[in-house]
Amino acid sequence: MAVETLRALGVDRVVGIPGQHALGLFDALRRAPIELLPARVENNAGFMADGLARCSATVAPLLLSTGPGALTALPALMEAAGSSVPVLAISAQIPVDGLGGSRRGHLHELEDQSAAFAQVVKGSWTVRTSAQIPSALIEAWELALSVPQGPVLVEIPQDILLAPVGNDVPPVVDARVHPRSPRVRDELIAEAARMLDVAERPVILAGGGAVRAGASDALLRVAEAIDAPVFSTFSGRDAVPTTHPLAAGTWIEDIATTEYLEGADVLLVVGSGLGELSSNYFTLRPQGRVIQLDADLGVLGSNHSGLGLHGDARDALERLSDALGSGSDPRRRTDRVEEIAALADVVRARLDSQGLELERGILASIREGLPDDGDSFWDMTMIAYWAWSAWDSRDGTFATAQGAGGLGYAFPAAIGAAFADPSRAVLAVTGDGGAMYGIAEIATCVQLGLDLTWLIVADGGYGILAEYMTGAFGAATATDLTMPDFVALAQSFGAHAVATTPTTLAADLRTAWETPGPSVIVLPQTIGLFAPTHTERSA
Numbered sequence: 001m002a003v004e005t006l007r008a009l010g011v012d013r014v015v016g017i018p019g020q021h022a023l024g025l026f027d028a029l030r031r032a033p034i035e036l037l038p039a040r041v042e043n044n045a046g047f048m049a050d051g052l053a054r055c056s057a058t059v060a061p062l063l064l065s066t067g068p069g070a071l072t073a074l075p076a077l078m079e080a081a082g083s084s085v086p087v088l089a090i091s092a093q094i095p096v097d098g099l100g101g102s103r104r105g106h107l108h109e110l111e112d113q114s115a116a117f118a119q120v121v122k123g124s125w126t127v128r129t130s131a132q133i134p135s136a137l138i139e140a141w142e143l144a145l146s147v148p149q150g151p152v153l154v155e156i157p158q159d160i161l162l163a164p165v166g167n168d169v170p171p172v173v174d175a176r177v178h179p180r181s182p183r184v185r186d187e188l189i190a191e192a193a194r195m196l197d198v199a200e201r202p203v204i205l206a207g208g209g210a211v212r213a214g215a216s217d218a219l220l221r222v223a224e225a226i227d228a229p230v231f232s233t234f235s236g237r238d239a240v241p242t243t244h245p246l247a248a249g250t251w252i253e254d255i256a257t258t259e260y261l262e263g264a265d266v267l268l269v270v271g272s273g274l275g276e277l278s279s280n281y282f283t284l285r286p287q288g289r290v291i292q293l294d295a296d297l298g299v300l301g302s303n304h305s306g307l308g309l310h311g312d313a314r315d316a317l318e319r320l321s322d323a324l325g326s327g328s329d330p331r332r333r334t335d336r337v338e339e340i341a342a343l344a345d346v347v348r349a350r351l352d353s354q355g356l357e358l359e360r361g362i363l364a365s366i367r368e369g370l371p372d373d374g375d376s377f378w379d380m381t382m383i384a385y386w387a388w389s390a391w392d393s394r395d396g397t398f399a400t401a402q403g404a405g406g407l408g409y410a411f412p413a414a415i416g417a418a419f420a421d422p423s424r425a426v427l428a429v430t431g432d433g434g435a436m437y438g439i440a441e442i443a444t445c446v447q448l449g450l451d452l453t454w455l456i457v458a459d460g461g462y463g464i465l466a467e468y469m470t471g472a473f474g475a476a477t478a479t480d481l482t483m484p485d486f487v488a489l490a491q492s493f494g495a496h497a498v499a500t501t502p503t504t505l506a507a508d509l510r511t512a513w514e515t516p517g518p519s520v521i522v523l524p525q526t527i528g529l530f531a532p533t534h535t536e537r538s539a
Contacts, residue, residue: 001133014063081404252277
């Protein structure tokens, strides 16, 4: 019944790891037209589901066993929650008679397993009869897709999974869902339009919510109507094409950008809570009025007061565009484009003065070596911090683990993306510290013959933490780590693997795309980071 319900929901791919209490569920998969991405570690499986969901634009089922298996996926589901990614975790459970803290002593028994997920998932269901399975999965699927999207949990006890279904129960075929999406009230749209119509220096900051809502076209219509520069948060960098004249970039960690945003008489924030990374470490202090549009009610006004618009970004921006009475002014447009260029020159000059040609060259080589439509997944590592600000996605998707900020995201998420669409070029970028979290999944890639490339920038440990600790305390502790020979290790799995240099990196990446199956490229290199500018202010 569980697998029939997933099929009725349109599922043809799932991620999972079998466990003792979940064996019945996996046996049902064997008899269904559903492809399984068989991870080696549950946390990696959760990240794979994240990548699958992002690149398939729907819910990704994640099949888990009980206790240790389910709990090991929590960090990945925390990332999905922070980044509003719809993942349906289906966990097996101990038999019904052991639920609720009855202390029967079942293997993996917890007093309340779902309680451990309470701060991470949008909702959870614990099935107690077979008749509840379809409705629980359908309701969970609908909630996962409801805006703001996110992870959900359904638990099914082992004895329920294994119980026979009576002949009087027909196969599950009707699984219609009606995801909910909040709609901004009409009077708020009218007030936002009035504020933007009279603004002399409106500016837009686009966050990840704008990307997830598919609001790019509507966002550009608003920007073009009021000649507003569009800056992007790190998660919102795909909200507008970098080639658009009003696209102002993603250097939001530079004080010059912070000051420009502050100079707006109306700052329209779309799909961002203006949290730590999106506000230059809480140093952003808007001087004008703020309009904040977000589907997550909890973030409205949480950091800056203003006009709060609670609703789906695409719908709201389409209505806002229709409500605007002003039109583009050629002189104003020219001024704003010149200001964007001048701001870029300021940032470039600051970088030029810091002797970071090697780092900038490495990022340029990665961009050169990746096809224009290639998707890239970035771990919490030094070169990724560069990519947050300086990467040009072109026609591909940019994803990074900023929802929870944990290590080990990029490689398994990239595996999920490659599993979702084998025709696309997929790149994962990690450090060697983060690489150790997911190294076992090379076997998964080889087993399925997945085409993706994994770039490991190896500096012998946790490079960014070493830099932070040295800056704060004068020395680093527990950041230097013994690492394996990544090339030999990847080759032992049967993957194509090479060591590279900054000068051969682009060519080695191109060779990887031409080589069937997974490729691992190891760049032994210490990466420096650009100097912070937010330290000139206090939060």
